Amino acid sequence: EDQVTQSPEALRLQEGESSSLNCSYTVSGLRGLFWYRQDPGKGPEFLFTLYSAGEEKEKERLKATLTKKESFLHITAPKPEDSATYLCAVHKYGGSQGNLIFGKGTKLSVKP
């Protein structure tokens, strides 16, 4: 069965302390990998799509990278407003798990 595993489950950082979130996957028929941000009680908000190994995308303090087996979300000099749960999802065609298969997320807390 296709799987998406995110680590760590929770991450506490001080403001300005850079770190990385990991998303490892085993998926057949991968079409792409998405990163989403989710605030409490809200729906996921799209951040990035990555399609091929070696690809990188950046947005403000966030940078996403992709290899053949995992993706990293690097957070540089985070601010308290970056606190949220970050979800990784792999996109594939068909299957009983649907087109988007999500990990459980990493809950990021950034303290001032």
Next chain:
Amino acid sequence: DAGVTQSPTHLIKTRGQQVTLRCSPKSGHDTVSWYQQALGQGPQFIFQYYEEEERQRGNFPDRFSGHQFPNYSSELNVNALLLGDSALYLCASSRGGTGYQSNYGYTFGSGTRLTVV
């Protein structure tokens, strides 16, 4: 440009009751997928509707059913509610059915928080 709209935002139901949740997709989108997100978990795929038909289904019992209307809006129905059905129900819209691929991902609504007591 309106995004995905879900209603209601919160709902409390009693075990055994039935519930209907509604979703209006983003303008230009014709495909609606429903997800269940339990507390502390990632969203789990329920089913997807395209051209008014269920195109894919996840591992959810028949108590979960849906419908898509000609204007692309969708409903999720859950019968015989169980305590374990308490979750955030998310609607995601996209284009082109199961063949969808985009640089902008699927657009999610803010969800309906269902509590079963």
